[in-house]
Amino acid sequence: MSSTTQQCQIGLIGLGVMGKNLGLNLADNGYSVAAFDLDNDKVQSILSQDEIERGSQPARIHGCSSFEDMLGKLEKPYLIILSIPAGKPVDIVCGKLLELGLSQDDIVVDTGNSLWTDTVEREKQYHGKFTFFSCAVSGGEVGARFGPSLMPSGDKAGWARLEPVLEAISAKVDAKTGLPLVNNEPGNPVKEGEPCAAYIGPTGAGHYVKMVHNGIEYADMQLICEAYQSLRSALGLSPKEIAEIFREWNKGPLNSYLIEISADVLAQDDPVTGEPLVDKILDVAGQKGTGLWTALGSLEIGSPAMAVTASVYARALSGLKDNRVKASAILKGPATCKVEESEKEAYIQRVHDALYCSKICAYAQGFELMKKAGEIQGWDLDFAAIAKIWRAGCIIRAVFLQSITDAFNKDKELPNLLMDDFFAGQIEKFQSNWREAIVDGVRLGVAMPCFTSSLSYYDSYRSETTAANLLQGQRDFFGSHTFERVDEPRGQFYHLNWSGERDLVRIK
Ligand SMILES: NC(=O)C1=CN([C@@H]2O[C@H](COP(=O)(O)OP(=O)(O)OC[C@H]3O[C@@H](n4cnc5c(N)ncnc54)[C@H](OP(=O)(O)O)[C@@H]3O)[C@@H](O)[C@H]2O)C=CC1
Numbered sequence: 001m002s003s004t005t006q007q008c009q010i011g012l013i014g015l016g017v018m019g020k021n022l023g024l025n026l027a028d029n030g031y032s033v034a035a036f037d038l039d040n041d042k043v044q045s046i047l048s049q050d051e052i053e054r055g056s057q058p059a060r061i062h063g064c065s066s067f068e069d070m071l072g073k074l075e076k077p078y079l080i081i082l083s084i085p086a087g088k089p090v091d092i093v094c095g096k097l098l099e100l101g102l103s104q105d106d107i108v109v110d111t112g113n114s115l116w117t118d119t120v121e122r123e124k125q126y127h128g129k130f131t132f133f134s135c136a137v138s139g140g141e142v143g144a145r146f147g148p149s150l151m152p153s154g155d156k157a158g159w160a161r162l163e164p165v166l167e168a169i170s171a172k173v174d175a176k177t178g179l180p181l182v183n184n185e186p187g188n189p190v191k192e193g194e195p196c197a198a199y200i201g202p203t204g205a206g207h208y209v210k211m212v213h214n215g216i217e218y219a220d221m222q223l224i225c226e227a228y229q230s231l232r233s234a235l236g237l238s239p240k241e242i243a244e245i246f247r248e249w250n251k252g253p254l255n256s257y258l259i260e261i262s263a264d265v266l267a268q269d270d271p272v273t274g275e276p277l278v279d280k281i282l283d284v285a286g287q288k289g290t291g292l293w294t295a296l297g298s299l300e301i302g303s304p305a306m307a308v309t310a311s312v313y314a315r316a317l318s319g320l321k322d323n324r325v326k327a328s329a330i331l332k333g334p335a336t337c338k339v340e341e342s343e344k345e346a347y348i349q350r351v352h353d354a355l356y357c358s359k360i361c362a363y364a365q366g367f368e369l370m371k372k373a374g375e376i377q378g379w380d381l382d383f384a385a386i387a388k389i390w391r392a393g394c395i396i397r398a399v400f401l402q403s404i405t406d407a408f409n410k411d412k413e414l415p416n417l418l419m420d421d422f423f424a425g426q427i428e429k430f431q432s433n434w435r436e437a438i439v440d441g442v443r444l445g446v447a448m449p450c451f452t453s454s455l456s457y458y459d460s461y462r463s464e465t466t467a468a469n470l471l472q473g474q475r476d477f478f479g480s481h482t483f484e485r486v487d488e489p490r491g492q493f494y495h496l497n498w499s500g501e502r503d504l505v506r507i508k
């Protein structure tokens with residue numbers, strides 16, 4: 001911006017891990033940015049980075065000392081992107097901007113991991129004052145810098161204005177192969193290919209989809225951890241040996257960013273002791289809320305996302321470190337906890353197949369959850385488009401997402417990924433190893449909450465009849481809760497007079 005003539009096109013508030021990188025990404029794509037953070041060191045940090053990266057070009061990012069200063073540096077109508085912690089900070093910043101005179105034509109885009117219901121409320125609250133738009137982002141630091149996956153939703157006119165910006169900064173995939181087009185070189189963003197940014201739907205839809213993305217991310221990470229644990233405990237393999245196995249797996253259907261980084265983490269030595277870093281990292285998992293929200297949301301609407309729930313519980317159990325340490329000295333497992341060397345290759349293959357089948361179930365649950373939520377909320381979610389924008393840029397990016405895209409392209413109304421020919425065939429092919437891997441884990445005393453819950457989900461989902469008939473009988477017995485009959489139309493309820501004549505009464 002030459003200080004007298006040109007104003008910046010985009011205001012950016014919050015210059016932490018994501019904001020700083022989004023700012024540099026915007027700059028690489030030709031947008032001038034007015035950047036503000038409460039912490040002036042972060043403003044200086046993005047300015048210094050811009051100086052290093054832009055070479056002899058004029059400044060692309062302009063530091064701001066206050067909200068007022070930022071608005072003064074922006075062209076009207078304002079386009080302001082928030083990259084700040086979810087919750088109160090978003091309300092505080094929106095309130096402040098409103099005080100400073102935002103008007104109906106201005107857009108504020110929340111790119112944080114906000115709770116989707118908060119987004120819906122905010123849109124209502126600011127309606128008629130300014131456009132509150134949301135654009136959920138996935139991809140972590142590197143994604144934000146060189147191309148994240150973006151899940152925008154909200155006002156259509158807002159989308160029309162934002163579309164070129166969001167498509168420009170998003171990750172890209174090769175239209176023919178569905179593979180990511182990557183160039184992590186500052187100043188040289190990928191321009192060709194299909195953008196990983198698609199309008200998701202009305203307000204709240206984008207944050208809902210991002211929430212489920214993170215729920216799937218939790219499940220995928222937990223499944224990889226269970227594979228690691230199983231290989232480590234039963235075969236006594238070192239982290240580096242497991243890293244090599246994961247690198248091999250990354251050449252096949254499990255190819256994904258999460259497998260790739262898991263191999264890198266396992267191969268890393270601790271700079272302090274020289275021992276494997278993973279053995280020096282405390283086994284207590286953190287969480288910021290999106291996995292829990294997905295689990296709670298799935299329970300609320302009755303869409304079983306057991307892999308997500310199991311992953312959230314696994315993180316909670318990891319937090320019981322002190323108790324686990326005490327229990328480990330008291331509670332005994334099976335006498336045998338290792339497999340024979342001669343079994344090694346077969347065991348590794350079984351764990352691979354278990355990971356693959358469980359992963360299919362976790363994604364099937366996530367997509368089914370979005371389908372049900374979409375129906376309840378009246379969002380017309382396009383699942384092929386959602387799978388498409390997850391093929392690159394985001395944390396769960398994987399070759400596998402192309403098969404999901406294909407499945408929903410074939411059948412827009414597919415009730416569950418398990419019902420797609422390709423995925424049904426894959427599970428049929430690998431299920432015997434999946435079952436064996438779980439039997440191994442149970443026999444050897446290796447905890448596999450996500451593997452086992454995924455298999456139970458599969459076995460329940462494929463059952464024409466479950467034991468819920470007995471359950472309904474139990475409910476009717478103790479609480480006169482009534483039941484429907486298999487030989488009568490749905491919606492007709494009956495009660496058996498359990499404590500009397502045991503006669504059947506039809507309930508009106
Ligand atoms: N990290 C990740 O991998 C991903 C994060 N997200 C989401 O993106 C958002 C940003 O995350 P991330 O960059 O990791 O978080 P950081 O904590 O690294 O950065 C947030 C920044 O916002 C600043 N900030 C907070 N409140 C205000 C305010 N009122 N006005 C101006 N600046 C403010 C913070 O300043 P200070 O530190 O001084 O408080 C901090 O510099 C979050 O909602 C997060 O959930 C989404 C996808 C991936």
Ligand SMILES: O=C(CO)[C@H](O)[C@H](O)COP(=O)(O)O
Nearest residue numbers: 138139286287288289290395
């Ligand atoms: O959104 C993200 C990735 O997609 C963030 O990295 C998020 O913080 C991950 O969740 P958690 O911190 O709970 O593991």
